[in-house]
Amino acid sequence: MFRYILFRIGAMVPTLILASLVIFTIIQLPPGDYVESYIGELLASGESVDLARAEYLREEYGLNEPMWKRYLLWVGNFITGDFGYSFEYQRPVSEVVGNRLWLTILVSFATIILTWVIAFPIGIYSATHQYSWGDYGLTFFGLLGLATPNFLLALVMMYFAQTIFGVSIGGLMDKEFIDQPMSWPKFVSILEHLIVPTVVIGTSGTAAMIRRIRANLLDELQKQYVVTARAKGVPPFKALVKYPLRMSLNFFVADIGSLLPAIISGAEIVAIVLSLQTTGPLLIAALQSQDMYLAGSFLMFLATLTVIGVLLSDIALGFLDPRIRLQGGAER
Template identity: 60%
Template sequence: MIHYLAGRVVTMLVTLLAISVLVFVIIQLPPGDYLSTYIAEIQAQGEAVTSDKIDFLREQYGLDKPLWQQYLVWVTGLVQGDLGYSFEFNQPVADVVGERMPLTILLNFATVLFVYLVSFPIGIYSATHQYSWTDHGLSFLGFLGLATPNFLIALILLYFANVWFGTSIGGLMAPEYVDAPWSWGKIVSVLAHLWVPVVVIGTAGTAGMIRRLRANLLDELYKPYVVTARAKGLTEAQILRKYPLRMALNPFVADIGTLLPQIVSGSVIVSAVMSLPTTGPMLLTSLRSQDMYLAGSFLMFLAALTVAGMLVSDILLAVLDPRIRLGASSR
């Protein structure tokens, strides 16, 4: 197990290094850079920009160096915990992200809980009550959740939340608490606003996971070992809990590596539509302006979530399913 973990950690580091190169190259692919956009904005305002000023700005932002040197500066800073400097916000990336990170973590954590807590019981019930009216109804809602765009669900829920519950539209708290210090009233306001984006972001993931759990559990329920367990006199609850459910949980565990990055990336559009004070809209802004340090830090954060989640899911799969053997040679 130790050798397996060491090998996976080395693979993770190599993967992150390769991803960092791809991220940096992709950000640099569009013509120009942040300074080109900045100069164009200044000229649009009627202000003349001399060549000396352009050269000074390029030297100040480090854009006069070759791309490989810019990449080495960025990667070295990431390893040392320095995320770089945001040209768009004129602040260190750590300060820009730090202002919105607590609410982003809260939103994503609540969404993950929503996905698992809703999809687990519904998936089990649909499989054990196959072709019942409830199963058909839940399947219809699942397909509806998969087919409906998140931004459309966001607009619908924002309307009903405002009409039925009096919740202010947009944001994660009432307007009077935006700049106020944290208090019990502010916490209650955040919780009152939190359920709308959680439902919106988690709908697609919940619907997909329900369908996967239902399909896997149905496949296990008709295998010979379940028939044998019934012949031995075990109750349906005992059979479900001890055998097929354990095998059907594989997709739940395997999705750990991709669920959180999907939620973080999927919340970008929803956050922009709902005016949420999270890191999502900031990512869109940084990509449009080619703010390479800010955009690169976001994308590397998603990559780190993915590779770390895949490691956790692989370890849990080995514990959950005895058919999986780490490093075992095929015979």
């Protein structure tokens, strides 16, 4: 097991190098660079452009260097914790992202908790009452949730909130609290604003999770060892939780790895529609304006989190399931 973990950590290095190459290539793909689109923007708004300053900027950020040199520079800085400088915000990337990070994590966590709280009881009910009216009804709503695009749901909810209740549900807090220090009224305001994004972002995830819990649990419920447990005199609820439910959780644990990047990326499109101050819209804007360090560092950050998340999932699976822990390595 220990060797396995060491090996997996070692295998992360080439994966990340490959990811950084792909990310770097992609953000370099559009013609031009940030300075060019910056100049274009200035010209479009009718301002005069100081070519000397443009050249200075290019020099400063190494934009005139050859491709491989820029790549090495970027990766080198990344390793030492310097995520670069955002052209657009004129601030270090770590600061730009950092400001929005905790709100993003808040929204994501609220969403994940909501998903689990709703999906688990419903999924278990559907599996243990297969083909009952309850199962059919919940399945219907689940499929509905699965089929509705999140951003559409966001627009619909915004419309109804505005026309029926007369409240604006955009943002994550009332306008007067933005950039204010934390206080009780601000906290309450955030909680109020959290409800709609959480529901909107969580809907499809909840629906998908219900279906998966139901399917996995149904497979396990038919297994012989469940009958063994009942025949041993284990009370029905404990017989469900200790054996088939525990067994059906493998998929869920395997999923936790992919949650890590999802927490940080902050549901981009819904965040734009609801104008949430999370990292999602930041990433999109950075890609549009070719704010190379911001976009690149952000994507690289997500890639790293993905790899770490998958590793954590695999280790957790190894601890939870003796078959995975003990079976590896047999060969013919």
